[in-house]
Amino acid sequence: MAHPNCAFCHGVGYHEAKIKxxxxxxxxxxxxxxxxCEDNPRCYMVFVRNWWKRNPxxxxxxxxxxxxRKTTLRKGLTYKEAQQMCKExxxxxxxxxxxxxxxFTS
Numbered sequence: 001m002a003h004p005n006c007a008f009c010h011g012v013g014y015h016e017a018k019i020k021x022x023x024x025x026x027x028x029x030x031x032x033x034x035x036x037c038e039d040n041p042r043c044y045m046v047f048v049r050n051w052w053k054r055n056p057x058x059x060x061x062x063x064x065x066x067x068x069r070k071t072t073l074r075k076g077l078t079y080k081e082a083q084q085m086c087k088e089x090x091x092x093x094x095x096x097x098x099x100x101x102x103x104f105t106s
Contacts, residue, residue, distance in 0.1 A: 044082035044104050046073045048089065051099040062097070073102065 047070040055063035074085060082104035089102035 041078055042076045043106050044077045044079055045075045045106075046077060046082050046085045046089070046102055046104045047071055048073060048100055048102050051101065053098065065098075077104070 049068040049070045050065055051068070052062040053065040053068065054061055073089065077085065086102040086104055093100070093102075095101050
């Protein structure tokens, strides 16, 4: 049975016959957390993206970039795990001029 509104359940890799635990979608060979199920505490994803893009017509040549490409670092984290991963990433990586930083979302 697929979870409603779950990208994993309705995407590639969903195999109903192999599911052991619907809460975490534990598979026979590995666990794949369900990213969008409200009842799953491991529903956070950590990603990195640039906050700015170059634009010479903006002050300091930088414009906010809300459509910047996100690179996923890890899925299936608790809130505290996601928060800690972002802190560690941001403490060990220089953001550069475009302010590339880790964030998380559910």
